[in-house]
Amino acid sequence: MKRTGPVLLGFLVGMLMLIQYFTPNRWIEARYNNVLDWKQVVFGVTLILGVLSLLLHHGRLIRRRASGWGYSWVTVAGLSVMIVAGVLRGKEHGPYPWMFEYVQSPMQATLFALLAFYVASASYRAFRARSLPAGLLLIAGVIVMLGRVPLGEMIGFHAGERFYSLATLSDWVLAVPNLAAKRGIMIGVGLGMTATAIKIILGIERTYLGKGA
Amino acid sequence: MAPTGSAWHEGLSRVDRRVLFLAVAAAVALPLLFPLNLPIRISQEARAFHREMEGVAPGRVILLSFDYEPDTMAELDPMSLAVLRHAFGRGVRVVAMTTYAGGVGIAERILAQAAAEAGKSYGTDYAFLGYNPDYSATMLRIGESLRGAYPTDNYGRPTDELPLLQGVDRYAEIPLVVTISASALSEYWVIWAGGKYHARIIAGNTAIQAVLIYPFLQTGQLAGMLGGLKGAAEYERLVGRDGAGVRGMDAQSLAHFLIVLFILLGNLGYLLQRRVRARETRV
Numbered sequence: 001m002k003r004t005g006p007v008l009l010g011f012l013v014g015m016l017m018l019i020q021y022f023t024p025n026r027w028i029e030a031r032y033n034n035v036l037d038w039k040q041v042v043f044g045v046t047l048i049l050g051v052l053s054l055l056l057h058h059g060r061l062i063r064r065r066a067s068g069w070g071y072s073w074v075t076v077a078g079l080s081v082m083i084v085a086g087v088l089r090g091k092e093h094g095p096y097p098w099m100f101e102y103v104q105s106p107m108q109a110t111l112f113a114l115l116a117f118y119v120a121s122a123s124y125r126a127f128r129a130r131s132l133p134a135g136l137l138l139i140a141g142v143i144v145m146l147g148r149v150p151l152g153e154m155i156g157f158h159a160g161e162r163f164y165s166l167a168t169l170s171d172w173v174l175a176v177p178n179l180a181a182k183r184g185i186m187i188g189v190g191l192g193m194t195a196t197a198i199k200i201i202l203g204i205e206r207t208y209l210g211k212g213a
Numbered sequence: 214m215a216p217t218g219s220a221w222h223e224g225l226s227r228v229d230r231r232v233l234f235l236a237v238a239a240a241v242a243l244p245l246l247f248p249l250n251l252p253i254r255i256s257q258e259a260r261a262f263h264r265e266m267e268g269v270a271p272g273r274v275i276l277l278s279f280d281y282e283p284d285t286m287a288e289l290d291p292m293s294l295a296v297l298r299h300a301f302g303r304g305v306r307v308v309a310m311t312t313y314a315g316g317v318g319i320a321e322r323i324l325a326q327a328a329a330e331a332g333k334s335y336g337t338d339y340a341f342l343g344y345n346p347d348y349s350a351t352m353l354r355i356g357e358s359l360r361g362a363y364p365t366d367n368y369g370r371p372t373d374e375l376p377l378l379q380g381v382d383r384y385a386e387i388p389l390v391v392t393i394s395a396s397a398l399s400e401y402w403v404i405w406a407g408g409k410y411h412a413r414i415i416a417g418n419t420a421i422q423a424v425l426i427y428p429f430l431q432t433g434q435l436a437g438m439l440g441g442l443k444g445a446a447e448y449e450r451l452v453g454r455d456g457a458g459v460r461g462m463d464a465q466s467l468a469h470f471l472i473v474l475f476i477l478l479g480n481l482g483y484l485l486q487r488r489v490r491a492r493e494t495r496v
Contacts, residue, residue, distance in 0.1 A: 021409070033357050036350045043347035091317070092368065100318040105283035108315075112284040116468060120237045121230050124475040128483050138480070142473050148420065148443055150251035151466035167254055179427045186428060 225482025244463035262437030271304030282315030297327035343367030
């Protein structure tokens with residue numbers, strides 16, 4: 001029963017979600033909405049579990065005085081201050097929106113902005129035409145990088161009425177080879193997902209139940 | 214063999230990273246201080262995005278989803294603001310939401326700014342539903358009932374009582390869904406809102422993400438797209454009101470050119486070194 005119960009439940013819910021796609025039946029539609037509502041509740045609970053897990057993990061690091069435990073204090077303090085501020089004064093007024101606007105937002109944006117420097121440094125050091133595929137990737141990358149900015153769009157030549165710029169070439173790279181590769185990957189992923197879903201519904205794939213299932 | 218020559222070759226691919234960082238900082242900062250006003254070409258995708266927005270009749274309600282957090286706001290805030298300015302300027306009403314917890318503060322700030330500029334009222338001209346956990350369930354649930362997915366708005370007011378949502382409860386009653394996204398959320402909107410409920414969708418994406426959603430654009434599953442800060446700049450030009458997107462174009466142009474220049478220098482150094490080594494082995 002320990003195995004059969006979850007597999008049976010998976011089969012029933014999986015079949016319900018499959019069938020609802022093809023029928024306008026009111027009862028099935030209502031059950032489908034129940035599942036969607038429950039899914040959001042479960043997701044919300046996982047957020048709480050995530051916060052608890054984070055607190056427990058950093059609490060352990062602080063107790064053991066593990067390497068970098070000072071940063072764990074910062075994490076716990078940041079999390080606690082935001083929660084307390086939100087609970088006491090609400091999320092529209094007081095310190096919560098202030099900290100979001102003037103602490104969290106600038107910090108996140110700054111970290112992301114640093115990528116410009118690291119991308120420049122990393123691509124300079126690692127982006128080498130060591131082989132034919134690497135060379136092709138390099139050429140495509142350069143075309144797209146230059147073709148997607150105004151300065152690159154000005155580089156090109158006139159052929160009759162038309163102006164063929166790096167942007168034209170960049171559009172072609174994105175709309176033909178890039179699109180073909182992405183579509184191939186998507187079809188592969190789609191087929192894989194369908195096969196896995198069928199295996200789960202039929203109880204063939206049970207790894208989601210944990211060890212020994 | 215030739216120490217001076219080797220040092221010269223090696224120097225090309227061993228530029229100190231501090232020099233590189235300084236060059237990038239200058240390439241980004243200088244054009245912001247002294248604009249070059251480079252011309253901006255409008256792409257087909259941006260034209261399609263603009264056309265879709267123009268196609269919404271005044272008075273109708275569109276759904277705008279802020280699918281990003283503060284890390285990408287420099288790239289995506291200009292798009293969100295331009296969409297709202299365009300919509301409010303044409304009398305189109307907006308119901309907004311976010312699929313990220315960190316998107317709430319961003320959405321509130323931009324909605325407040327655009328509404329204040331256009332003199333729009335909360336509840337009648339626009340509303341903010343807030344964040345719902347689990348984007349897939351939220352997107353699917355809106356197909357059945359928007360009020361079911363969001364019984365209250367972000368401020369706890371029942372959505373049933375919002376004048377904006379009278380007669381608007383599912384995708385079938387929303388002429389356009391706009392997602393401004395930093396991740397694969399545009400793709401999920403296409404799959405769940407577009408595939409199952411036939412919602413008409415346009416997307417604004419970070420430049421990295423834009424590359425990945427071209428297949429949906431080609432098939433028409435996405436009716437229009439803005440890619441990165443360049444997309445925001447194009448749209449601002451189409452709307453006729455320059456903003457942070459247009460302002461950032463000169464800086465982005467120079468930064469891209471600088472990075473490409475360094476990549477080419479590095480490769481030149483690498484190829485020359487390889488030639489020297491090949492010659493040494495032959496000798």
